[in-house]
Amino acid sequence: MTVTDDHRTSAAVGRPPRRVLIAVIAATVTAAVLAAITPWPRGFQGAPTGDPELMAELEDALGSRHWQHVAAAHIDGDEVTFTGTGADEHTEFEIGSITKTFTAALFAEAIDRGEVEAETRLGEVWPDLDGKVAEVTLESIAMQRSGLPPQKPWSGWGEGISGILANYIHTDPYRGDAGDIVASLSDVEVGEPEPEYSNYGFAVLGQALAAVAGQDYSELVRDRLTEPLGMKETFVPDSADGLSHGFTASGLPAAPWTLGGSAPAGAIRSTTHDLSLWLRAVRDGTAPGAEAAKPRADFEDDRIGWAWFTTAHGGSTITWHNGGTGGFRSFLGFDRQTGKGVIVLNDSANSVDAAAALIVAATGADSGTTTETETASETGTASGNESSAEGERS
Structure with a gap:
């Protein structure tokens, strides 16, 4: 009986309880799904x-x-x-x-x-x-x-x-x-x-x-x-x-x-x-x-x-x-x-x-020059910008 109890204790120490294992699996699956549907930084797409x-x-x-x-x-x-x-x-x-x-x-x-x-x-x-x-x-x-x-x-x-x-x-x-x-x-x-x-x-x-x-x-x-x-x-x-x-x-x-x-x-x-x-x-x-x-x-x-x-x-x-x-x-x-x-x-x-x-x-000028100027957020609310059909002077 003592040997049996020692065996069970050893097995419990060797692997996580069932509820912990389920939680780990769920978290792993959730992370995989989020990774799959979350857009990542990337270059232009297509041919x-x-x-x-x-x-x-x-x-x-x-x-x-x-x-x-x-x-x-x-x-x-x-x-x-x-x-x-x-x-x-x-x-x-x-x-x-x-x-x-x-x-x-x-x-x-x-x-x-x-x-x-x-x-x-x-x-x-x-x-x-x-x-x-x-x-x-x-x-x-x-x-x-x-x-x-x-x-x-x-x-x-x-x-x-x-x-x-x-x-x-x-x-x-x-x-x-x-x-x-x-x-x-x-x-x-x-x-x-x-x-x-x-x-x-x-x-x-x-x-x-x-x-x-x-x-x-x-x-x-x-x-x-x-x-x-x-x-x-x-x-x-x-x-x-x-x-x-x-x-x-x-x-x-x-x-x-x-x-x-x-x-x-x-x-x-x-x-x-x-x-x-x-x-x-x-x-x-x-x-x-x-x-x-x-x-x-x-x-x-x-x-x-x-x-x-x-x-x-x-x-x-x-x-x-x-x-x-x-x-x-x-x-x-x-x-x-x-x-x-x-x-x-x-x-x-x-x-x-x-x-x-x-x-x-x-034209031979400074290639670092841009005309980018932001006068309002292009993605704000429709009342406070144009949500924007434009904002960067857009």
């Missing part, structure tokens, strides 16, 4: 396309993050070189606030058509408005100094909660339509007319231009910009059905954004092929409304035209805009003097602004 040398330069400029797929173009005069991984020049991406350059072009085009003037006030577009908001001019909005808040004010707690929730479940936080944008002006508080990046302002600008033209914003983009330039792969979506999704900065899936009534601030989807047409036409002054890119005033450390920023550094002057939605980031910039430019579209919420180095390096 390479286009020019490998340009892709190598781009990867070197952007560094290692939770990348997914990318398409890029380098412009040198009329010569365009495309590259990508998991995407090519015809792959569609959300371009975020690069959309603002289209809205600004529509503003310039509307002036040329005699539909509005630079100093046209919101109260002239919508006569029911009164007070300070009625005195806000279209040009002040286009130059990001209107006093309008960065984001559309909440219409109620329901909209606020849904906007906050959208950030956590990675969906489009914009619920309102064009009518909601207009209605919100009646209650908005207008601040001082000083430089402040406003996604809400550009939503208002786009809807004002649509109102005076008697067309939807998407129709204006198509009829006045993309069709004349042969940009067949560029459009303003009216529904998320069938649209590709992107990924968060940590690699989680993020739903596509259509932005509803805020579409003029960041809803356009396009390709590097089409944006190469856009960049060259704006650079050369042949695009409808190309004068929007002309610098007109200071904006922090930069100059601003209508939407477009211009940054001087190291002997190079870059005219640019970037963009960001819940699952995409973009950059477009050019040096008007040399004719060189870069476009980068990527389906993750990691900034690609560092691609500006490819323009600067090509």
